[in-house]
Amino acid sequence: MMQKSIVLISGSRNTKDHLYSQLKEFIPEYISICCYASEENIPDEISADLIIYSSDNLKNEISERGIKLNCKDYIISERSINFDYIELVANIPPKTEVLLVNDEKETTYSSIEDLMELGLNHIKYYPYYPGIERYKKLKIAITPGESDKVPDCVEKVIDLGPRIMDINTLYNIMDKLNFDNKDTRFFTKRYMQKIINVSKNISLVNNNINTLNTYLNNIVDSLVNGILVIDENGYIKYANEQMTKLLSPDKRNIENRNVKNLVDKEALKYFMSADFYENKDIEISGSIIKTSKFKIPNSDNVVITTSKEKKANSKSKFTQDLLLKGHFAKYDFEDIIGNSYQINEVKLTAFKLSKSELTVLIEGESGTGKELFASAIHNTSNRKDGPYLAVNFSALPDELIESELFGYEEGAFTGAKKGGKIGLFELADGGTIFLDEIGDISLKVQTKLLRVLQEKEIMPVGGTKIKSVDVRVIAATNKDLRKMVKEKQFRSDLYYRLKIGYIHLPPLRERISDIKDLVEYFISKETSKKVKISKEVIDEFESYKWLGNVRELESTIKYMLAVRTTDTLTLDDLPDKKFFEEEVGEDNCDSDYEFKILSGELLSILNMIKKLEDNNINASREKITKALNDIGIDVTENKIRTKLNYLEEYGYITKNRGKKGTVLTRKGLGYLNSMILEGE
Numbered sequence: 001m002m003q004k005s006i007v008l009i010s011g012s013r014n015t016k017d018h019l020y021s022q023l024k025e026f027i028p029e030y031i032s033i034c035c036y037a038s039e040e041n042i043p044d045e046i047s048a049d050l051i052i053y054s055s056d057n058l059k060n061e062i063s064e065r066g067i068k069l070n071c072k073d074y075i076i077s078e079r080s081i082n083f084d085y086i087e088l089v090a091n092i093p094p095k096t097e098v099l100l101v102n103d104e105k106e107t108t109y110s111s112i113e114d115l116m117e118l119g120l121n122h123i124k125y126y127p128y129y130p131g132i133e134r135y136k137k138l139k140i141a142i143t144p145g146e147s148d149k150v151p152d153c154v155e156k157v158i159d160l161g162p163r164i165m166d167i168n169t170l171y172n173i174m175d176k177l178n179f180d181n182k183d184t185r186f187f188t189k190r191y192m193q194k195i196i197n198v199s200k201n202i203s204l205v206n207n208n209i210n211t212l213n214t215y216l217n218n219i220v221d222s223l224v225n226g227i228l229v230i231d232e233n234g235y236i237k238y239a240n241e242q243m244t245k246l247l248s249p250d251k252r253n254i255e256n257r258n259v260k261n262l263v264d265k266e267a268l269k270y271f272m273s274a275d276f277y278e279n280k281d282i283e284i285s286g287s288i289i290k291t292s293k294f295k296i297p298n299s300d301n302v303v304i305t306t307s308k309e310k311k312a313n314s315k316s317k318f319t320q321d322l323l324l325k326g327h328f329a330k331y332d333f334e335d336i337i338g339n340s341y342q343i344n345e346v347k348l349t350a351f352k353l354s355k356s357e358l359t360v361l362i363e364g365e366s367g368t369g370k371e372l373f374a375s376a377i378h379n380t381s382n383r384k385d386g387p388y389l390a391v392n393f394s395a396l397p398d399e400l401i402e403s404e405l406f407g408y409e410e411g412a413f414t415g416a417k418k419g420g421k422i423g424l425f426e427l428a429d430g431g432t433i434f435l436d437e438i439g440d441i442s443l444k445v446q447t448k449l450l451r452v453l454q455e456k457e458i459m460p461v462g463g464t465k466i467k468s469v470d471v472r473v474i475a476a477t478n479k480d481l482r483k484m485v486k487e488k489q490f491r492s493d494l495y496y497r498l499k500i501g502y503i504h505l506p507p508l509r510e511r512i513s514d515i516k517d518l519v520e521y522f523i524s525k526e527t528s529k530k531v532k533i534s535k536e537v538i539d540e541f542e543s544y545k546w547l548g549n550v551r552e553l554e555s556t557i558k559y560m561l562a563v564r565t566t567d568t569l570t571l572d573d574l575p576d577k578k579f580f581e582e583e584v585g586e587d588n589c590d591s592d593y594e595f596k597i598l599s600g601e602l603l604s605i606l607n608m609i610k611k612l613e614d615n616n617i618n619a620s621r622e623k624i625t626k627a628l629n630d631i632g633i634d635v636t637e638n639k640i641r642t643k644l645n646y647l648e649e650y651g652y653i654t655k656n657r658g659k660k661g662t663v664l665t666r667k668g669l670g671y672l673n674s675m676i677l678e679g680e
């Protein structure tokens with residue numbers, strides 16, 4: 001038999017090398033692989049069974065260059081982020097703002113989408129590509145192999161290497177070369193193994209089995225969409241979220257159930273037969289889906305995967321997934337750690353509310369545990385066996401929110417799916433819907449929501465028929481809704497409807513006695529090893545502001561566990577200051593005018609800086625200390641240093657090196673003026 005051959009053509013040498021090693025890894029040895037880069041020499045004539053172009057443009061370039069091609073077929077590779085390196089991204093502290101740099105607008109956006117789809121949405125991506133008109137001048141950049149395009153403002157570049165071929169392209173290659181079943185199975189196994197290794201790496205870095213599961217799920221989901229493991233009798237050992245959605249429209253847990261009760265006869269034949277197959281079109285729950293089946297080595301279990309339907313369905317699927325933060329209520333009240341008076345009071349109120357059917361509004365800063373409480377309320381309520389859908393409003397534009405929440409009827413708008421679409425409210429029937437970031441919804445959606453709350457019925461977009469739904473609403477926000485009501489950005493009637501049951505979650509800095517318990521809890525959650533934490537660190541933590549609240553504390557512990565050198569976390573393991581949340585940011589322009597109430601000492605310092613400034617004296621640390629001592633306020637220079645840092649972080653002052661010393665900002669001056677007005 002003649003040896004089959006592949007020729008790969010890419011633009012740069014770097015991409016060529018990466019794609020070559022990927023092909024070597026996945027394509028059996030008996031296929032010969034030859035690679036060229038257009039920036040190097042390409043022969044005038046190329047012969048192969050299959051040519052793979054790394055991009056569309058390259059195909060045109062090759063034909064323009066008049067290169068003679070003797071080949072039966074070609075493929076243009078679809079590319080995705082190289083997940084060998086994604087742990088680098090996973091390790092970036094939450095909420096960090098980064099530039100995503102790529103060569104063109106499209107590739108930049110699709111790289112952002114890839115990373116988000118992999119679940120790496122703990123950081124904020126801003127696009128950058130050559131020729132972009134305006135971009136955010138950030139210090140960190142992530143790039144898939146295009147580090148030479150990174151703009152000057154960037155200080156740290158995380159290069160993920162060029163994007164690799166995606167799983168569909170690899171399947172396509174095998175298809176075109178008529179691989180037999182054995183080889184495709186080998187490939188699937190390899191790919192899965194790779195994914196599992198990547199996830200293990202990530203979780204090792206984070207020391208966290210939960211992270212392992214999350215990333216594993218996300219990566220698997222983004223590649224094969226649905227994944228199901230069944231034993232020889234058809235009992236489900238594992239089903240990921242997508243498969244659960246496919247087999248059980250109410251999205252309840254399907255583990256330990258039998259596939260016989262979940263799919264119809266036709267599909268069951270394929271699920272339970274002794275055959276193994278790749279990408280077979282099978283009708284499951286009313287849709288034709290590409291399905292593969294393979295056996296887990298040394299076990300009686302088989303794995304069934306369904307492919308991501310890239311074309312027809314992907315948009316609406318993706319948007320609903322974006323909107324949905326979770327399908328299951330994961331937490332109970334026992335999972336809410338903390339014994340402070342403040343948190344106990346809130347837990348008690350929440351517990352009482354859970355036994356009622358009232359709508360609940362949870363207010364609290366970001367990371368205080370609003371989602372945790374919503375989940376615990378559902379799990380303690382009479383609806384605990386019903387669905388729980390957590391919806392995040394900040395992810396989507398208004399029109400989509402409306403159709404995803406309330407569904408639409410066939411023909412409601414261009415692109416509406418045949419048969420219409422069931423909205424999340426209908427899916428949550430009999431259960432609870434958690435509407436996170438409720439302050440982000442438009443007035444139009446507010447009006448529709450009000451209707452659900454008042455009448456317990458929904459009207460799908462473009463529909464005429466009203467449908468009754470029985471859903472309990474729990475809403476959450478980190479915005480000041482009352483202020484939004486005053487400013488007419490939030491309907492007052494909706495506000496009062498939501499606020500029938502009300503919980504305010506205190507920020508972490510107001511319940512510092514919980515810090516120790518939380519720290520111990522997070523350590524035990526992250527690692528099975530006996531890791532201690534020094535008292536100095538706890539003391540230090542108790543003096544922090546924790547603007548990112550419990551979430552920030554959790555990621556700090558994760559960080560410290562990852563960098564620690566001994567089994568005790570010490571001050572040396574603390575991240576540097578940049579790691580911690582800062583208050584002033586572009587997203588938070590209002591904070592310029594939102595004053596943090598300052599305690600006596602801080603106020604005295606601020607006042608003193610103004611006095612010195614008024615007298616044309618540079619407010620150095622030394623001068624401020626002396627002037628305060630002079631008026632009987634007993635402070636050391638060291639203490640002043642800490643306080644000045646605090647004032648600077650809140651935007652009241654800026655510290656300058658050298659002679660100029662500390663100066664009041666507009667906000668600082670504004671604060672002092674407002675104090676004078678209040679005093680008058």
Ligand SMILES: Nc1ncnc2c1ncn2[C@@H]1O[C@H](COP(=O)(O)OP(=O)(O)OP(=O)(O)O)[C@@H](O)[C@H]1O
Nearest residue numbers: 335336337338366367368369370371372478550551
């Ligand atoms: N009291 C607590 N005990 C244990 N874990 C907590 C507690 N509070 C918050 N967490 C953890 O902190 C993280 C943030 O919590 P959660 O997502 O519920 O906050 P949130 O207020 O909904 O934040 P956002 O407004 O940003 O969505 C989660 O990982 C959660 O498990």
